[in-house]
Amino acid sequence: MKKFFKYATDNEIKYYTKINEGKDERIKNNNYEISEKIKYHMFVLPSLKECLENRTHAPFCTYNFNVWLKEVESMDNYLDFLLDLLSHKRLIESYKSVRSFSIENEYNSFRNNSLRNEYSNKSFNQEMYNVLNYRSQNNTFKDSERESNSFLKSNDSLEKSYIEQDISNLNIVSLEDTPSIHSSIRRNVSAKDLLYSAKQIFESYLDNKDKSKNIDVSPAIIKVLKKKIYEDKLWYYELFEDIYQQALYILNIGPYQRFLIKRIKSNVSRKHSLMRFILGLVLFFIIIGYLFILVFYKSSILIRVLFSYIPLFISLHSVSVYIDDFDFLIGFMGKSISGYFDVIDIKDEEIIKFHRWKSKKNLIMTLLLDIIISTIFVFV
Missing domain, CATH: 1.10.167.10 (Regulator of G-protein Signalling 4, domain 2)
Structure with missing residues (x-):
């Protein structure tokens, strides 16, 4: 598989930042142009937004997330x-909202129609009871009115009846805001x-x-x-x-964050240390050439030291960053990778201690090698 490193572009930062800022509305509307897994991973991993916004700290790409899903067992599940x-x-929320809306709507509708009668000084339930009694004696809509009469003897019985009622035939209607077409989606809940x-x-x-x-x-x-x-x-x-x-x-805050640490360190440090590695090699050969010139012309020891120990140390350290320590160091000055731990909001003392040990080891080894090589040329 071809490996590639992709840093966040301005458009990506703008797009994903907008997703995080308006995530509640977007979840509700379900309007996304990215895959389900990637969109959800932006919500459950808010720290990635920080990585994305700060391009100097962490390269972010969905490629990392896909690699993780394939490499780590059961994470996809x-x-x-x-x-x-x-x-x-x-x-569940749709079910509850439709049920409460249906109860309130039918209750208010029936109540408003009832209050139009001429007996406005009497209570709602008593008034409806009298009206239904009168109609019942005249055998008008007898069955349906009796059912309504039993409904409306009290507000409590009304609410209880609606709660126990099966709402399998109720519909959820969603209208799209289009200039000419109004489409509806209906489903039973x-x-x-x-x-x-x-x-x-x-x-x-x-x-x-x-x-x-x-x-x-x-x-x-x-x-x-x-x-x-x-x-x-x-x-x-x-x-x-x-x-x-x-x-x-x-x-x-579990395995994915640790996986991301590894990817961030690897991606960032390899890319930057490769540049240092090339510069280090160029500088190394330039220094070797200068050393031969200095030896050939029998220059003073002071000049030899100035043109050997210091530049050679820089070049060796640059090369060692790529060869030995690219996962923990960036640049020949030994710039620490520990700043990346703050970006992804995780504190791992063991990793940090290991990083410090590797930094000291790399510095000491480079210094010793520099002294040995430079001493040979200086005192020839």
């Missing part, structure tokens, strides 16, 4: 789980749909026959969830709260 759980949550959605999540990520598709969850949690979903017929979003938090931890 966690991300798919979060996406499906997000869809399940939206379905019921508690059965929500239960089916919960079962699908359970069977896809916790009890899948294909074991490679399952996420790592304790058997005790799976057993409890199975009982609640299949026996108790529960479908609410909070059923998966523990697994949701576990998935967020893994994606947000």
Whole structure:
């Protein structure tokens, strides 16, 4: 596979920054031009936005994310789980909003029509009771009025009746804001749909026959969830709260961040240290040429020192950055990579200590090599 390093462009920074600033609205409208996994990864990993905005610190590209999904086992499953759980949550919110809207709308409509009668000084329920009684005696719409009469004896019974009512025939209507065409999307929502959605999540990520598709969850949690979903017929979003938090931890501050550290250090330091490596080689051969000239003309020791120890140390250090230490150092002055840990919001003392040890080791080895080579030429 061809490797490439891609830094964020101005357009990418503007686009992804806009996504993060208006993510709630965009999640609701579901208007994206990027893949589902990439768009969600921008939401659960807000620290990547900081990496993206500061191009001097970290090269960001979706290539890194795709590589990680392929290299790390089961991470893809966690991300798919979060996406499906997000869809399940939206379905629940739609179900609740439609139900509450339907109850309120029908209640207000019936109430407004009732208040138009001439008995305005009496209470709403008592007035409707009298009207319906009168119609019932005259056998007009007898069956339907009796049903309405039982509905309207009290506000509590009204709300309770609507809550228990099956809303499987209710529709969600969404209109697109176009100048000439108004299209609608209609779909039925019921508690059965929500239960089916919960079962699908359970069977896809916790009890899948294909074991490679399952996420790592304790058997005790799976057993409890199975009982609640299949026996108790529960479908609410909070059923998966523990697994949701576990998935967020893994994606947000767990393995992916460590993977990103590795990619950032590798991408940045290799690209920069390669430039230093080339400059170091050029400088090295120039210095060797000067040393031969100095030896040939028998120059003073002071001039030999000035033209050997210092430049040669710089050139050797530049070369060593690429050959030995490109994952931890940038540039021949030993600029620390530790600044990148702040960008991605992670503190790993072991990595930082290891980096410091490698920096000192690299400096000492380069200094010794510089002394040995330069001494040979200076005192020839």
